[in-house]
Amino acid sequence: MPVTKEQIARFEAACRTHGLKITQQRLEIYRTLHQSTSHPSAEALYRQLVRLMPTLSLDTVYRTLATFEELGLVKRVETTGNQSRFEARTEQHHHFFCDNCGQLLDFTWPTFDSMPLPDELEQMGQIREKNLVLHGLCSRCLAGKNNNKQNTGP
Amino acid sequence: MPVTKEQIARFEAACRTHGLKITQQRLEIYRTLHQSTSHPSAEALYRQLVRLMPTLSLDTVYRTLATFEELGLVKRVETTGNQSRFEARTEQHHHFFCDNCGQLLDFTWPTFDSMPLPDELEQMGQIREKNLVLHGLCSRCLAGKNNNKQNTGP
DNA sequence: TTAACTGCAAAACATTTGCACAACC
């Protein structure tokens, strides 16, 4: 997914609004995450980025992702693993997690998104977001092409 | 939620089937998690259990939870946090996560459970499980009673 | 110029593992 001018503009606007400097590191981290469809971990993102920016450090990636998360530019994905994974996609969507290879796939389900929630939830609090996480085996693992290689991004 | 004889029997049967010994530690960890509604982390479970069993160690809790997870006696909950949280409830249900206090609440939604998934997913793989995770503010935090106390169990 | 940001190194936190003794069957 290429990054559009609009998305870069949105990123720059978000930085300016919050008094953040637009640094090379921030720009590249945002751009790379936006182009990725693999929901990479901070580590995976770092491995990819350090090839372009050899002086980049892993803790800058962590710090930057945390900052972006606060601004709402980036989201942390719901997982059962012990490494956080991130995405920059902002349209409403859901995830399918392959229990064999660890791959995360996006899908949309507008019918579900517009369904009213059960009444039981009214008493529980105020809902802001609903995320669906499916578990199973991706088609590649079903075909036996992956030997349990855990995958948290490039 | 009290633990029924049936659940203990199920636990013992699962152990025997897999050639696992029924130790005090395993029994108490299972019993305590089953009684809990807070989806505790390994650490939180340990803090609670060590009061009853002063010689218990944290790594036994981790090892035991991992074993139980393999047997399907216990599930790891989908979260965005970096600490795993567990539950022993086996009926189909979903979670509401309070972004302020970190509390996890269960709810059921049979209408959703029985909904067919979108066709788009057929090509993606084989689905085994669907978990819904809602985010928002619980009623207690809405009422301003919690000052951002992060809560991962007793 | 100046406040914010980065990289480094070290710390903090979460989880896993090797080993010797203890507990279950």
Add this chain to the structure above:
DNA sequence: GGTTGTGCAAATGTTTTGCAGTTAA
């Protein structure tokens, strides 16, 4: 009695933080 499990301690993996030099505004 023999195997499996536990506790201890140390290792590993992930994320955070203090600080001093660097960079964007």
